[in-house]
Amino acid sequence: MAKQVVEFIRELFKTDGFIPLHAPTFQGNEKRYVTNTIDSTFVSSVGEYVDEFERKLEQFTHSEKVVATVNGTSALHTSLYLAGVATGDMVITQALTFVATCNVITHMGAEPVFVDVSPVSLGMCPHALDEYLQASARLTETGCIHIATGKTIKAVVPMHTFGHPVELEKLSAVCDKWHLVLVEDAAESLGSYYQDKHTGTVGAFGALSFNGNKIITTGGGGAVLCKRKEDGVRAKHLTTQAKVPHPYEFYHDEAAFNFRMPNINAALGCAQMEQLPVFLANKRRLAAHYQDYFENTQFQFVKEPSYARSNYWLNAVICPDTATRNELLTTTNDAGVMTRPVWQLMHRLPMFADADRGELTYSEYLEGHLVNLPSSPVTHFS
Structure with a gap:
């Protein structure tokens, strides 16, 4: 056939x-808006299109605060940083995902843990998550602890596979039960809704991608969706090298990131959002x-x-x-x-071969x- x-x-x-x-x-105002940035000379991370792109995303997703970043990987990195993930922690995600999800966890000094996906969504299965935690973790006064290693399990990162929303209500319930932060990898799901909520807005943070193969593109780019405005303010500060605003002085109040989306990319994004x-x-x-x-x-x-x-x-x-x-x-x-x-599957790659994992029956089925x-x-x- x-x-x-x-x-x-x-x-x-x-x-x-x-x-x-x-x-x-590209059938809209892409060339005109990009040309505007070139004519203005504001092609980097300061310019009106960055602010406008963030506003458009806030209006579309109903996120409390959106911060545009240089790519989806940096958006997820920022999200996990804001979620409190630190060196030595463990972060549970799905084995059926794009490698960037796990690379970010590793680059933060944390370890990925893999659980199975659901036939309902092709994303993280809430039953598999809870079963893994029941077997491998315990709750203490300091948080969720991995029994075998004594390490803290800090966050859960489901990915909305191919744009299909995961079972967010059930996953949220498991995260609440185990005192874990829910961070949505919504890289593929701009325009997708769980019930009446846009993906990336149910967890504490969500990460979008605007790579050239996504539903809209900024060439390269991403965005952090924040459930609380104060987290969005901090995300914007962190992604701009933690520079304290001043007319001419350079003062930075913490070690941060150069993750802000350039204005020329945001111009493309504004035209795509239309x-x-x-x-x-x-x-x-x-x-x-x-x-x-x-x-x-x-x-x-x-x-x-x-x-x-x-x-x-x-x-x-x-x-x-x-x-x-x-x-x-x-x-x-x-x-x-x-x-x-x-x-x-992520555990088949050499850098994640030793990662802890639950049963991956359906992930392995889909792989083949x-x-x-x-x-x-x-x-x-x-």
């Missing part, structure tokens, strides 16, 4: 040429076409959870077996239709069965 899938995707995207997995769309509702509508139409096509086939199309509204950042199918997955990947890519498998399909927000769907 792989050849029929190629034909179907070519008909969807109406091209005989190469079809990327997810390409950016088109975001159209991108979201077109991506949902694309997902509906995929869902209809794969209905009653050997492939299971990945649908949004019943409690959520997904941005369908990357569409995906689950194949009946690994051989079928491999055939689909080979046939599509040989035909110039880009598909990809899910990431290799899932294929992502072309998902660019094209505009010709009706």
Whole structure:
């Protein structure tokens, strides 16, 4: 059936040429706004577009405070720093994620711990999280302690896989029970909602990404979503080298980060935000076409959870077996239709091979069965 899938995707995207997995769309004010920054000479981290981009994100997500950063990785780093993660701590995340999630934990001097994902969301499973904690942790006056090592388990970082929101209410309940800080890796989920709440706004902090392959792009960029305004004020301070405002003096009151988004990138982001509702509508139409096509086939199309509204950042199918997955990947890519498998699980990478982990049954199943399909927000769907 792989050849029929190629034909179907070519008909969807109406091209005989190469079809990327997810390409950016520039059909608005991108050139005009970027040219404005060049003409103004304010292309770095001071400029009106940075403030405007943050305001647009606050209005769209209903986050109390948004701070734009240079990329999604730095946004997650800032979020974990604000959550109090320190050297020697442990942070629980999912094995099925992009490597940046775990790199940030490591670069902070902490250790990742891996739990399984849920068939409901493809993101962190609340039952797997609670089962791991029941077996491996205990609560003390100083916090949640890992029994085997005596280290503090500080935070939990679920990732909204392919834009599908995790079961946030259940995860929040587990975090509250074990006195853990919930930090959402919302890199892939701008425009996704858990019930009526935008992803990244349920936990104490959330991290967005605006890489070139995301639903909107600033070239490279990210943002920290803060549940409390005072945390947003501190995030902005930390990401600008902790410089104390002054007309000309340079005084910094703590060791901080150079993570602020440049004005020229924010200009691109402002133009993209103007088109975001159209991108979201077109991506949902694309997902509906995929869902209809794969209905009653050997492939299971990945649908949004019943409690959520997904941005369908990357569409995906689950194949009946690994051989079928491999055939689909080979046939599509040989035909110039880009598909990809899910990431290799984090504990299979050499730098995380010794990380503690719970049972990863469903993560391992997806690793051998899932294929992502072309998902660019094209505009010709009706």
